[in-house]
Amino acid sequence: MNDQLSKTEEIVKKAKKLGADEVIAKTTIGRYRQLRFSNNQVDITVAWNDYVTDVVLAWKKRVVATLMHDFVDVDTGLRQLMKLAKVSKESPTFKGFAKGKFRYAKSKADKKLLDLEKPTEYVFEAIDAAEKEAGSKIDSGGILFSKFEDIYLSSSEGPVGTDARSAVELSIRAFSEREASGHGVECSSTLKGFEPSRAGEKAGMIAKLAKNPELGNEGVYDVVFDPLIFGSLLGVWAGMASAFSVMTQTSVFVNRLGKKVAPESVTLKDNPAAYSMSNRVFDDEGVPTKENVFIDHGVLKTYLHNTSTAKIFKTKTTANAGLISPTPWNVELEAGNRSKDELFHEVKKGLYLTNTWYTRFQNSAKGDFSTIPRDGIFLIDKGEIKQSLKDLRISDNVFAMLGNIAAVSKERQHVHWWGEVDPPALSAYVLMNNVHMTKSK
Amino acid sequence: MPRIGAYYFITVSEQGKTEQAYEQFGYSGGWEAFKEFKIAEKMVHDAHVLKDVIAKAKAVKPGKMDLICGTEVTGIAAHESCGHPMEADRILGREMSQAGRSFIYQGGPHWIGTRIGSEAVTIVDDPTVKNSYGYYLYDDEGVKARRRFLYKNGRINEFLHNRESAAKLDTRSNGSSRSVNYDREAIVRMANTFVLPGKLSEEELIEDVAHGIYMKSFTEWNIDDKRFNQRYVGREAYLIERGELKGPIARPVIETTTEKFWSTVDAVSKRVEFEAATCGKGDPAQGAPVYTGGPCLRLKGVFVK
Numbered sequence: 237m238n239d240q241l242s243k244t245e246e247i248v249k250k251a252k253k254l255g256a257d258e259v260i261a262k263t264t265i266g267r268y269r270q271l272r273f274s275n276n277q278v279d280i281t282v283a284w285n286d287y288v289t290d291v292v293l294a295w296k297k298r299v300v301a302t303l304m305h306d307f308v309d310v311d312t313g314l315r316q317l318m319k320l321a322k323v324s325k326e327s328p329t330f331k332g333f334a335k336g337k338f339r340y341a342k343s344k345a346d347k348k349l350l351d352l353e354k355p356t357e358y359v360f361e362a363i364d365a366a367e368k369e370a371g372s373k374i375d376s377g378g379i380l381f382s383k384f385e386d387i388y389l390s391s392s393e394g395p396v397g398t399d400a401r402s403a404v405e406l407s408i409r410a411f412s413e414r415e416a417s418g419h420g421v422e423c424s425s426t427l428k429g430f431e432p433s434r435a436g437e438k439a440g441m442i443a444k445l446a447k448n449p450e451l452g453n454e455g456v457y458d459v460v461f462d463p464l465i466f467g468s469l470l471g472v473w474a475g476m477a478s479a480f481s482v483m484t485q486t487s488v489f490v491n492r493l494g495k496k497v498a499p500e501s502v503t504l505k506d507n508p509a510a511y512s513m514s515n516r517v518f519d520d521e522g523v524p525t526k527e528n529v530f531i532d533h534g535v536l537k538t539y540l541h542n543t544s545t546a547k548i549f550k551t552k553t554t555a556n557a558g559l560i561s562p563t564p565w566n567v568e569l570e571a572g573n574r575s576k577d578e579l580f581h582e583v584k585k586g587l588y589l590t591n592t593w594y595t596r597f598q599n600s601a602k603g604d605f606s607t608i609p610r611d612g613i614f615l616i617d618k619g620e621i622k623q624s625l626k627d628l629r630i631s632d633n634v635f636a637m638l639g640n641i642a643a644v645s646k647e648r649q650h651v652h653w654w655g656e657v658d659p660p661a662l663s664a665y666v667l668m669n670n671v672h673m674t675k676s677k
Numbered sequence: 678m679p680r681i682g683a684y685y686f687i688t689v690s691e692q693g694k695t696e697q698a699y700e701q702f703g704y705s706g707g708w709e710a711f712k713e714f715k716i717a718e719k720m721v722h723d724a725h726v727l728k729d730v731i732a733k734a735k736a737v738k739p740g741k742m743d744l745i746c747g748t749e750v751t752g753i754a755a756h757e758s759c760g761h762p763m764e765a766d767r768i769l770g771r772e773m774s775q776a777g778r779s780f781i782y783q784g785g786p787h788w789i790g791t792r793i794g795s796e797a798v799t800i801v802d803d804p805t806v807k808n809s810y811g812y813y814l815y816d817d818e819g820v821k822a823r824r825r826f827l828y829k830n831g832r833i834n835e836f837l838h839n840r841e842s843a844a845k846l847d848t849r850s851n852g853s854s855r856s857v858n859y860d861r862e863a864i865v866r867m868a869n870t871f872v873l874p875g876k877l878s879e880e881e882l883i884e885d886v887a888h889g890i891y892m893k894s895f896t897e898w899n900i901d902d903k904r905f906n907q908r909y910v911g912r913e914a915y916l917i918e919r920g921e922l923k924g925p926i927a928r929p930v931i932e933t934t935t936e937k938f939w940s941t942v943d944a945v946s947k948r949v950e951f952e953a954a955t956c957g958k959g960d961p962a963q964g965a966p967v968y969t970g971g972p973c974l975r976l977k978g979v980f981v982k
Contacts, residue, residue: 272862272960274771284860377773379960409774414782415903419774485688485695593777598897598910598928601688601695606908608901610777627906629899629932654775654960676906676934677980 238388240265241398243307245390247291250310252392254318256293258333260395260559262520263289263388271355274377276363278356290520292559295321299330301559329483331547334521334557335393341517341524344510345384345400346426352382358406358432365436366410366420370444378408380432387516395522401425403513406432407653409611410439415449415626418442419464419591419611423652423660425515442590442612445621452613452625452675458586458642459671460579460616463663465592465609466569467651470661472595472634474506474564477530477538478556479545481600488603488635489536497536498638501572504531506540506556508565513652513660516565523555525565540564568662572644576665579643581619583667588614588621592630593656603635606674631674643667680705680810680966682953685720689727696727697896698912703810703953703966710808726913726925734927735916739982743889744931745882745917745975748950750892750909751872752969756954758935759800760870762904763827763835764853764958765842767865776958777902780935787833794831794939797875800971801826802837804852804868810953811868811967813855818863820852827870828939839865857963864959872971875945882946882975884920890929890981891915891922908932930982938976946973 244263251259266286272279291314292301298321304313358380367374387399405423412418420438424430461469476487489497498504507527508514518524521543530538539549542557556562580588595607607630615623645665652660684701700719704710746754762779766772781787803824804813814822818840826834836846839854842865855866883891892911900907910930916923931938951970958965 270961274773275769279771280862282860282862286860375770375773377770379774381960407774411773414785484686485690486686486697593902594899596897596899597697599695599697601690601697604897606897606899608899608906610902627901629906629908631908631932655957655962674908674932676932676937 238398240386241388241390244289244388245396247289247310247314248390248392251291251293251314254314256295256318258392259291259293260333260389260391260521261289261291264385266383266385267350269352269355269382271359271380273359276376278359281355291317293317293321294330297326297330298324299327300324329544329548331544333391333393334395334523334543334553337394338518338522338524340397340399343400343517345402345515346428348427349382349402349404350384355380362406362408362432362436365433366408366440366443369437369440370410370412372412374410374412374440374443376408376410376439378406380406389518389522391522395518397518397522399517401515404430405513405652406435408435408439410443412443413447416443416446416624417611418446421464421651421653423513423650425511425513445614446612446624449624449626452628452673454674457671457673458583459668460583460586460588461666461668462588462590463649463665464651464653464657465589466666467657467661467663468592468595468607469634469637470504470567470569470663471657471659473504473638474567474659477540478562478564479539479541479549480561482539483545486600488601489539490601492536495536496534498531498534499641500534501644502531502534502638502641503529503570505529505568505570506564506566507568511650512566514565519555519557520559521557523553523557525555528554564659566660566662569644569648569664571646571648571664574643574645576645576647579645579665579667580616582643583616584618586616588616603633605634606631628673628675630671632672637668637671640669640671641666642669678705678813679707681708681710682966683714683716685716687720687723689724689731691728691731694731696730698723698727701953704808705810705812706808729925730927734925737890737926737929737981741978741980743886743975743977744979744981745886745889745891745973747891747893747973748971749894749952751971751974752952753895753898753909754938755800755872755971756867756870756956756967756969757900758904758907758938759827760802760867762935763837764865765836765838765846768836769842769845772958775960780903780905781833789833791833792831793833793936794828795942796830797942797945798828798831798939799826799873800828800870801873802867802870806869806968809869809951809968813868816852816854817856818850818854820850820854822852825851831939837865837867839863855965857965861961861963862959864963866958866965867956867967869951869968871949871951871969872945872974874947874949874972877944877946879946879948879973882944882973883917883922886917886920886975889917890926891917892929896928905935907935907938931979933979937979941976941979942974943977944975948972
């Protein structure tokens, strides 16, 4: 048996001996590489390894957790954890960890990502592509990131398994002028099909179009969302589909199971599939992951659950543990039946938004929020991009916006960047009506 | 260094309406501070405030008016529209792809000495505030910490530097290099960013307002990645008429630029308060413990909606 798995199982046994009722230990041996660049130059290359065991245990419904590094001083760590459990209060939402033995799919992680060869070449491939597409000198920055994680999980309730998870991403932001920029990303779980030039081309193309921006005007617009910015919204809706968000009244989906929440054209899934940066074969309780359709042709079908929230809602786990809070892994927007170009042609007067950041809520139960588009913002006139704009903000309601989706493109892209598009998403171009835009006064 | 922290998030629902509040607490030191956080007391206060907003608050009639920013609002504005744009790595483009750039850049309209606010505005970043959430005496490159005057009497004065950014701008580090872990890059960070106090009491600030809003605390906020266009939405807010506080106002909004915000400050109160926060920057993300804070500010003739 694998040495790391044995050590992980040993932690579970020791915790049980100390009196824990239920225990899960998950060891991650991670190899991470990152290259950061700005002003078209590499600033720093970082490589770090992490060897960490997450331990969560329940004692008389008190739930406590800790991290242990390198299996060092496990006994002391577990004794302290038990001590903490004994002074903690009972968790009203803990209903037990997943029980039983499971079979898991075979991981398709890419071993080439154990140690990325010549990472600098990927970066310059992207920078060169951006410059070529922009047609003039650009100033670009971004990151190349790769990871390979070996995972070992053991639960006192039965699940035991190993997984390997890999991912690689390149994120590039290119400036053609001080206030004209575009952002492109290339995300994958394997090196096969990973093409940094695609990210560069997208960043360069938007940066070129974004030159000479004028101040935008407040108003209500029809908007074409780029897959990157729409990935941010997909993350918001998927997060609100978590049963924990529903229980804590921080979701617009409270009391809406089985109800229409979006147009027929909208189907949203959570799926940590092999292609995704969030690929995994089991969740943090050791339950085999699967595709979960949570909005099916506009109807809210399920919340995302771990074992405890599933029991509270009298249903089955969707394998989205997250031990405290069920979490979406990878959000998929089902492809529509129209091309990206057709979406643009439908807009008589509207906007094309490419990216955003700082999405913040004034009321997450109602969905009132704002977010600030960055990089290219464009005025669309009779289906054509006419003018680059700047300094506009989306100030709207995420529930209303979900209902205002008019069309989804056939073309889709796997997107992720920083904390703004996280979890990763399989996103699309989306036409949305009646989006409220505001600006500084 | 030992640090303790806590936060709460509450939702108050009544008559099908909801309001929410978030509060964070932080301290460099031991558990002795926990009682001082007065978490239960503050939660009860917030619950009452939110209940009042649901039951009694009126919408603001949009227009230009005077605005009193409570200490919490002062703090977030100091952090977002002074601290962040004054980070030299951002000014140099080092963070261009993630945390963004700054409206301050070489060859641009704003640089050291440029006016960005009124005479009443002096904002500092100071890691040496004892027991503060952002407390340290030496930064993560071993440089001695000191108070940095970022905006001084309304003018851009001194950037936040680590050794890398200082070398590039031909100056010396002022001890602003922080890293959250041994395997993370030490980058330019704030510590405790706050507006220095003036001489007036809060009552004196309010009594000269003929028509305005007192935005005591905020809920939604954000700012663009050049740190110029920002928005703050009031959580606990009141109407001011002829120098007196009237009833609660529901979620008043200011959406303005950094220059307009700080240029319209005509008076600053004398009592400084701090709020704990976790500042986000870096990739991989490095959440850094900080204080934001300051006194109450009076802004003349800003658009509130």
